[in-house]
Amino acid sequence: MPLVTLTVRKPKPADFKTAVLDAVHRALVASGVPATDLFQRVLELDADDFRFDPSYPDLQRPRTDDFVLVEVLWSVGRSVKVKKKLLEGLMTELAGRGFDTENVMVCFKETSWENWAFGGGRLIHAS
Structure with missing residues (x-):
């Protein structure tokens, strides 16, 4: 169950946020996540509360105020190949929608399966 967090200034x-979230979800589905596995949130912060370096580490163009941080929290076990496929699909889709992909940073965070309680306090992946 990926939990996607989008942080923007x-x-x-709404159409900006929707375009990014939809693109992330399509990339997740293309990488093997079920289409109904949709859990997303948006953190929209003032510039004082969301600071970033415009060029770190090796960008082709400086980041702008349209910088997007995408965090994908999911269970352990995805290979680097799967992550690269997801990134390729996401960047292709966003570029096709007019987004500057140099403004998009993605961070994968992994947790054990037994750390998910989807509802009712049930740990369905724990013994």
């Missing part, structure tokens, strides 16, 4: 219109 205020203000961003």
